[in-house]
Amino acid sequence: MAQVEATTERIIAADADTLFDALADYENTRAKVLPGQFSEYEVREGGDGEGTLVHWKLQATSKRVRDCLLEVTEPSDGRLVEKDRNSSMVTTWTVTPAGEGRSKAVVTTVWDGAGGIGGFFERTFAPKGLARIYDELLAKLAAETENTSGAQTSE
Numbered sequence: 001m002a003q004v005e006a007t008t009e010r011i012i013a014a015d016a017d018t019l020f021d022a023l024a025d026y027e028n029t030r031a032k033v034l035p036g037q038f039s040e041y042e043v044r045e046g047g048d049g050e051g052t053l054v055h056w057k058l059q060a061t062s063k064r065v066r067d068c069l070l071e072v073t074e075p076s077d078g079r080l081v082e083k084d085r086n087s088s089m090v091t092t093w094t095v096t097p098a099g100e101g102r103s104k105a106v107v108t109t110v111w112d113g114a115g116g117i118g119g120f121f122e123r124t125f126a127p128k129g130l131a132r133i134y135d136e137l138l139a140k141l142a143a144e145t146e147n148t149s150g151a152q153t154s155e
Contacts, residue, residue: 006127014145024049
């Protein structure tokens, strides 16, 4: 089995604290910014960063649905890690400052891929598909936090 990795990043016009707080808000913001590939979203414990337990189903393709139960940790400032209890999948979100009022959000997901020909196709196509899903999520997160940041600065 080879490890499969998908990474997506985006510069967002919001300061790092605002962006990280929105990303760690599983109770409200995260539910709003999930693309259509996510369903059955439910916060089971916590709801704000470290200690959150969240469930969703991710439909990566028309045939592939992954049932995820994720434990959230914050191993360092600006970093959220979601470890799936149902698989080897681990998603790491990293938010860093990127200039005045801007942040860089990076999301990396890794998991143990299948072997054989199925594994070849998984390693070839899954990272691109997952990157598209997370790119949409980051675009929605940008819209959510840029509006929030703009409203705060205009008051």
